[in-house]
Amino acid sequence: MEALSLLQWLIDGLIGIGLLWLAWRALFCPELFKAIVLFIAFGLLMTLAWVRLKAPDVALAEVAIGAGLTGALLLSSWAKLRDFDANKGMGVREKNRVQSEQKTKRPFFHWLSATPVLLMAVGLGYGVLQLSPYATGLSTAVAENLDASGVSNPVTAVLLNFRAYDTLLEIAVLLLALIGIWSLEIRPSVREATLDPVLDLLARLLTPLLLLVSAYLLWVGAHASGGAFQAGSVLGAAGVLLILAGWRLPLSLAGLPLRITLVVGLSTFIAVAVLMMLDRGQLLAFPPSQASLIIFVLETTATLSIAAILAALFLGSRPDHSEKI
């Protein structure tokens, strides 16, 4: 690998410094709101970095999930926190709030924490510099087996065939997070009732488009960047938009039908795993001839579930319990 050219130096150096600066600001600027906005900006810059690192799949995931959905979650949480504060209704609340937002532990503790962290940074840096400058990792192994995987995008091949077991557990994590949140029994926020015509219009325009994009990402994932997670998060974003615009799932669908949608991805995964186990004696072993079809089925159901879970994560409260509380 040749040394970096000056332009590359400039771009990558700027991205690197920008990332560090944004992270620093996001973590230490006094106002929480600014911090969140800076964090979203950080996520976008990360996306750029992923592109520079020739990982467009990750860039897509980052922009949709890392910056987009996480950002939306952070902002909505921030707004709810502020509502709590407002409900407490104290005259000096603004000052209090700002103080609590930047409250840290005692200065002595700062040094106590900074020293080992710095040591760790130095150690890690040294460790990384000691690594061999050339390494192919598993890329050759992936390339050799790509034909048998049923897809031509190596990242998708890894995610849904070579290491499909990880992905199965990962969808389980996603579902688990939602079940965990639901068991917290958070009250639905009341203030979202006001409808905004512009937002409504935006939602109406964008939702079909997002659906389309999602379908495209799902389909294209087999041979180019994209795949279930990216598609699912775009679809989930449509859900978030609808939620923001005040749209709610009808109660008749919020019970079992919703739950089935939430688990269909994971269930299909398990069902396929078991079928393959029965058929070929090995968990998640797809016959190469049918691999692409199986992966497509897996991805489609996963997209559906991921989208539903992400939107539900954003909503926070359990839709079928809302009237009980």
Next chain:
Amino acid sequence: MTLSDYLSVLFLLAGAVFFLAGTVGLLRFPDVYTRLHALTKADNVGLGLIVIGLAMQAESYASVGKLLLIWLLVLLAGSSISHLIAKKALQKGVRMWRR
């Protein structure tokens, strides 16, 4: 470099100038409404110019279409969101700047 390349550079540079102006406006203008104004106007035009500059380099019409789509989407999102921000600011009673 061909003529289209030169034109591309020109459009891209012009776009960058607009972006710069928008950013300066965002930082320097006195209140939220004027800042929104500066940002959206300059960015929409700036993005448009950059899209044109890139479209000249595109390999297929599909790519041109995608670029245009990006521009339209940003227009849509930008205008709706600045509308929402301005509305919220009005609701909260943020005063407009007067000289």
Next chain:
Amino acid sequence: MSIAVLYALVGIGLFCLGVYALMIHAHLLRKILALNIMGSGVFMVLLALAGRTEIMPDPVPAAMVITGIVVAVSATAFALALMLKISAVTGRAELNDEEEK
């Protein structure tokens, strides 16, 4: 120095910043932000070092990072919900140190 090492070092920087912020901040939202930035740092190291090759970059780290991002968003969503619940019950989005005693 290659681009891989450059980004890996940036990743280490992000990770360490995150650890530091996690330790010293009291507000839970900040702690959650710090964890996310730490996570980004790890992902960056993981992915940056995959580029130490002239052929196609190693796809396995990319897959790992995508998995990691999804896990991170799950954890973040749960953490935020928990924070809101704490704030609703205690009135503060901080950990109550006094309660231990």
Next chain:
Amino acid sequence: MNWNDWLPLLLIACSLVPGLIIFGLAEQRVRLRTTLNLSGSVINLLLVAWMLWGVYHGQHFETRLPLLPGLDLVLRAGPLSLLFVTLSAVLWLLTTIYAIGYLEGSPHRSRFFGFFSLCVSATIGVAMSGNLITFLLFYELLTLATYPLIVHRGTEVARHAGKIYLRYTLIGGGLLMFATVWLYTLTGSLEFTPQGFLHALGDEHRPALVMIFILFIAGFGVKAALIPLHGWLPLAMIAPAPVSALLHAVAVVKAGAFGIVRVVYDVFGINFATDLGVTAPLAWLAAFTILYASMRALYQDDLKRRLAFSTISQVSYITLGIAIAGPIAAIGGVVHLVHQGLMKITLFFCAGNLAETLGIHKISEMDGVGQRMPWTMAAFTIGVFGMIGAPPTAGFITKWYLGMGALEAGQSWVIWVLAGSSLLNAAYFLPILHRVWFRKPPKHWPEEHDFGRQETSWMLLLPPIITAFLALGAGLVAAAAFSPLAWAKLIAEREFY
């Protein structure tokens, strides 16, 4: 499968199983509980008799179950084991009868009898252990099972006594475990062997072995109440009388003393221990305990506390007998295991009778009690003479052999200790007898219960009379074939020749 392989385990089971069942019984199932208790102890006695006969005729009874790689749970019936087992079995039966009478109508009896049976199982286990790890196992079980009996009354004082008891015994247990494992790492064996299994070890291990010996003595010394490890015993007298009687006259303190016997004889071997130079300090410590505890006993007004200090003093006779390291003294020490048990349990039964019948707890309240309760006090008197060592009681036999043994081993200073101890015993016991028989009874006893024609309930009266009789008999027929003395001689022979 050989029947003899399971007999030792069965022996433990026949007190353990009734105990576990009793835990589950409702408080008012008195009849069932009594039946279980008594049948358990009777079966126990029969089994012991069977095994005594068997061992006398050279049969082997050994249960061996794997516990750890290279270490088994071993229960073996040898002469020394059976001496202790017999004592426990006989006294268990008597104490059970006594306890049923004593606790009539008081709360938590299921709990009491459950733990009581557990204690007996543990004691029998201690007696039959064939190696150190088994010994340790039952020894700790004994600690645990006695704790609920000490705190049985549920008062704050009882809880405090229990806490102190645990503090002493668990630390002692920790030291024992330490010593045992250390020994194991040195030798790779823990099997009790006549004349010990350590003499084959090289000279370089001697300092370690001395340390191990000290640890063992410190560990067992807690239960054997060697000064200065005796602090828990007087406090533990808060427990109900049957507990004090069986456990603090027999089970717990004897387990400690028995442990010392085992370690000196079957782990180190008496010759090797003498060679190491550890027996002489042990003898001094025992002698000091005998004298010091007697001195303390002089100043106690509480009857049970005086008996407790007397126990501390008397148990050390056993240690002394072992530590003198001569065959005749060994006979004295080993036989005292039985003799002291019989005599001391008599005294505790009597003290319990006084408390239960007349509400007397203090010696100063005992004026003329011999007229009110002649049978009880007669038993008491026999016990007292035994303690002093007057012929023809069992205590005399002990002191005779100890004295002869000391002379034989060339340690004539022991004679002075024995004489001094007898004198002190007389000094703290005879005034009681004087009060009991020659002073005028007061008009009212502190808290009198009426038992009709008898002086007290027959269940309370019978056990002390029997034990007093046994104590007397052990002295009178000491030359008979199955007397404790005969067994002690058998044991000493095995160790010394």
Next chain:
Amino acid sequence: MGDFLLTMPWAVVLILLPLVGAIVCFLWPKNVNQLGLVTLAGVFLSVVGLGAWLLENGVYHHAVGGWNAPLGIHLYADGLSLVMLGITALVGLFVSVYATAYFDRVQSEQFWPLWLFLLTALNALFLSADMFNLYVTLELLGLSAVALVALAGGKAALNGAMRYLLASLLGSLLFLFGVALLYHTYGSLDLAILSEQIEASPTVWMALGLISAGLLLKTALFPLHFWLPPAHASAFSPISALLSALVVKASFYLLLRLWLELFWPISGSVAGLLGILGVMAILWGSLQALRQTRVKMLVAYSTVAQIGYLFLAFPLAMGAGVTAWNAVMYLAISHALAKAAMFMAAGNLLRFGGHDRIADLDQLAQRLPLTVAAFALAGVSLIGLPPSGGFIGKWLLLEAALMQGRWDLAVVIVLGGVLAAMYLFKVLGYAFTEASTPSKVTAVPVRMEWAALLLASGAILLGFLAPLILPLLAIGTPFDAFSSAQEVMS
């Protein structure tokens, strides 16, 4: 039947069955209790099946997806995994029975899916041989555990849950960083491949540091234990039981596995450090437990102390290899049984009297004899008194310590037992005192009392089962690589 036992892919069932159970419980919450118990019974049987398989065939390998390492993920089971799986299933079964009586309708609908997710994570963790896959299972484990803590809903529980969540996420990220370094050094995530190639280098040292730090944080070894007492003490009692008995053990297991099999060329030289932390954990945890005024907090600090014991084996493993590891595994499983029983007993007291203040226990304890018996039996094992699993564990550990002349550790082992006795009898002393005034009480379901008692009896029974369990543990000789490596070096 025998054939069936040997042909079923039990390891796969162990992972998928609880996962399916969780989904079904989530979809149709009507009969969660029955569904959950059936799942647990199935898991238990599967462990038995896996055990039979392992006894017959030695270690178990399964290349998921038919892709061999380094491309694919391997499932792997040897004696060490089997024992962990077994104890998980056993404790899980009893806690589940307990939970059916403990929770009300709404609570059990929330409890079961989360608990089955937790079980999935535990089983998957014990069976995985892939570093990144282990990371995912760790996250699954951490999230489900935190969600379970938060179920209690009160101030203390939520705070405890948050602290736990932050610690757990930090731990996972440290772990992941270590995995990243390892992957980029050796180009593989498979444990077996990595362990063949690994050698000392700055990068590997950093990976060891990061992974160990992350796992120690999750295992709550002193001084990283700060999150454990509030989380374990404030959760619902059956959940405290699961956390203390199993979840903490999972990260410990992983640490053990990685130090033994992965980092063997270098981990020996820093094992002393873990030993020192273990000693401090024993002392600090015990002293803190002595200071507590509430039963559950006391039991939670006792966990901090008992975790310390597990780490004493690391410095001892060099000379007395297998003995030390056997000791530590025995301690781990007896602690799992005893601590679960103890938390369940504490839960009974709490349910009965509405509080767990130690000083006021006299009004409660003696009216719940079964519960007190459970507490006492569990205590016997924790103190290490014979006959109990804890005794066997401590015996082996002491043996290992004395064999190498580590007097300091030997003294701490014994001292820790005495301290444990002191704090546990602080509670038990009240079991026999007379109640001053009768307080208002709520009946405790029989199931809850018996579940605790049986589990505690299990801890005692373990004292006699060593000849059965130690050979199981030796399947696949999980401890050999490390020990022989240490011998070669010294």
